[in-house]
Amino acid sequence: MLEFRDVVKHYRSGDSVVRAVDGVSLEVAAGELVALYGPSGSGKTTMLMLAAGLDRPDRGEVRCDGRSVAGMSAEEATRYRRTQLGFIWQQFHLAPGMSALDNAAMKLIAEGLGRRAARRRAARWLELVGLAERTRHPPEQLSTGERQRVAIARALANEPRLILADEPTGNLDTTRGQAVLTLLAQITRDAGVATVLVTHDPTAAAYADRVRTLRDGILLDGAATAAEEVARDAAAKGTAP
Numbered sequence: 001m002l003e004f005r006d007v008v009k010h011y012r013s014g015d016s017v018v019r020a021v022d023g024v025s026l027e028v029a030a031g032e033l034v035a036l037y038g039p040s041g042s043g044k045t046t047m048l049m050l051a052a053g054l055d056r057p058d059r060g061e062v063r064c065d066g067r068s069v070a071g072m073s074a075e076e077a078t079r080y081r082r083t084q085l086g087f088i089w090q091q092f093h094l095a096p097g098m099s100a101l102d103n104a105a106m107k108l109i110a111e112g113l114g115r116r117a118a119r120r121r122a123a124r125w126l127e128l129v130g131l132a133e134r135t136r137h138p139p140e141q142l143s144t145g146e147r148q149r150v151a152i153a154r155a156l157a158n159e160p161r162l163i164l165a166d167e168p169t170g171n172l173d174t175t176r177g178q179a180v181l182t183l184l185a186q187i188t189r190d191a192g193v194a195t196v197l198v199t200h201d202p203t204a205a206a207y208a209d210r211v212r213t214l215r216d217g218i219l220l221d222g223a224a225t226a227a228e229e230v231a232r233d234a235a236a237k238g239t240a241p
């Protein structure tokens with residue numbers, strides 16, 4: 001479903017070059033949840049931006065359902081993001097002044113679904129993420145964790161084929177975080193979605209079918225279980241797992 005083929009993305013910053021993604025090949029199948037695990041600055045968000053067509057690789061190719069993402073016109077890329085993709089952003093990107101319900105319904109309305117039907121569907125997703133009591137509140141009247149859940153409801157409401165989740169539980173307490181991860185794993189499996197979960201939390205990585213570790217823009221060898229990755233990480237830091 002999603003494929004990175006020898007992808008390189010470097011950023012220039014003054015005289016130096018940041019090798020954000022440095023020759024990554026990775027496939028994520030429909031119905032599979034892959035965790036991209038790695039420290040801050042290892043290139044995880046850059047990989048999601050490339051998959052969403054919000055940035056272009058310097059070399060290599062990102063394909064979704066066989067189509068080159070960088071090869072899409074601006075119009076095709078917008079439609080791809082609205083209809084195929086559920087992007088859960090680290091910074092939420094909610095519209096201020098609009099209710100949680102309208103924020104969650106936004107992509108559905110943009111795709112032409114009637115306002116009432118869009119709101120009905122969005123309300124169901126808000127309920128699933130535990131926000132049934134907060135649908136009328138705009139983001140500025142919600143806690144950070146509640147905003148994160150609105151962003152998750154919005155990302156899932158269009159029933160995407162590919163979910164890109166950037167630290168989706170970063171602002172949630174353990175119970176809420178586990179509920180969101182269980183929901184993501186369930187949607188991935190039941191709806192045959194390909195999901196990439198970016199995290200530096202080993203507990204979150206444990207919900208994945210496969211965990212791949214990114215360091216300095218390079219994927220470490222081999223797929224591993226979350227437990228193996230946690231042990232490898234602890235060994236690298238010289239701490240007990």
Ligand SMILES: Nc1ncnc2c1ncn2[C@@H]1O[C@H](COP(=O)(O)OP(=O)(O)OP(=O)(O)O)[C@@H](O)[C@H]1O
Nearest residue numbers: 011012013018020039040041042043044045046047
């Ligand atoms: N637009 C940009 N211009 C210059 N450098 C960038 C740009 N975007 C990212 N970088 C750099 O690329 C590297 C990878 O960044 P990225 O955001 O992908 O890391 P990350 O693993 O998602 O980090 P975090 O866990 O902190 O979100 C970092 O060193 C970052 O500073």
